[in-house]
Amino acid sequence: IVKVTSSSIGSKGKTRSCGCKNIEKFVKRNTKHNSYLSKEYQSWKAMKQRCLNTNNSRYKSYGGRGITICDEWKNSFENFYQDMGEKPSKNHSIERINNEIGYCKSNCKWILKNKQNFNKRNNITIRFNNEEKCLGEWCKELNLPYRVTHNRIYKLNWEIEKAFEYK
Numbered sequence: 001i002v003k004v005t006s007s008s009i010g011s012k013g014k015t016r017s018c019g020c021k022n023i024e025k026f027v028k029r030n031t032k033h034n035s036y037l038s039k040e041y042q043s044w045k046a047m048k049q050r051c052l053n054t055n056n057s058r059y060k061s062y063g064g065r066g067i068t069i070c071d072e073w074k075n076s077f078e079n080f081y082q083d084m085g086e087k088p089s090k091n092h093s094i095e096r097i098n099n100e101i102g103y104c105k106s107n108c109k110w111i112l113k114n115k116q117n118f119n120k121r122n123n124i125t126i127r128f129n130n131e132e133k134c135l136g137e138w139c140k141e142l143n144l145p146y147r148v149t150h151n152r153i154y155k156l157n158w159e160i161e162k163a164f165e166y167k
Helices: 020-030 039-052 077-084 135-142 146-154 160-165
Strands: 092-096 108-112 125-128 131-134
Touching: 039 077, 039 092, 077 108, 125 135, 125 160, 131 135, 135 146, 146 160
Parallel strands: none
Antiparallel strands: 092 108, 125 131
8 A cells, every 4th residue: 555645646647546456456366256365265375385385394294295285276265265165263274184195175174273283193193992092182081191191101111001090
């Protein structure tokens, strides 16, 4: 936006507008739905940066290790939005259900960011009571201190049942 006096707009030819038209053109050029500032658009843009931009700080963990974006989403925010829908809240982010494959409709969902921490490559998965969850999830559910429980299992070689039941 340009600061101008009303006397310099129009007839004198110095300035033609306050800049609003340029903003409107920018919005129209960047998205058909004028949603380039939406939470969904920002998630789509961040996903593309992680997977496609070799200069992005997170590229190594995404595009650099083969995480791709399906052709339907790569160049179309509209397709992404149609498949994913509205982001439920600002506390949600896009999650790949299977961390070893890329971003596509069948492998993605919106999830609360604090829940997403339980679906990381470096998580330790534990089978207990016929259920499989990461150690952090078990600790939260059973009200156990993570570091102590981790040490019991991996440094002291305790059985899972003993580590989970010993308070």
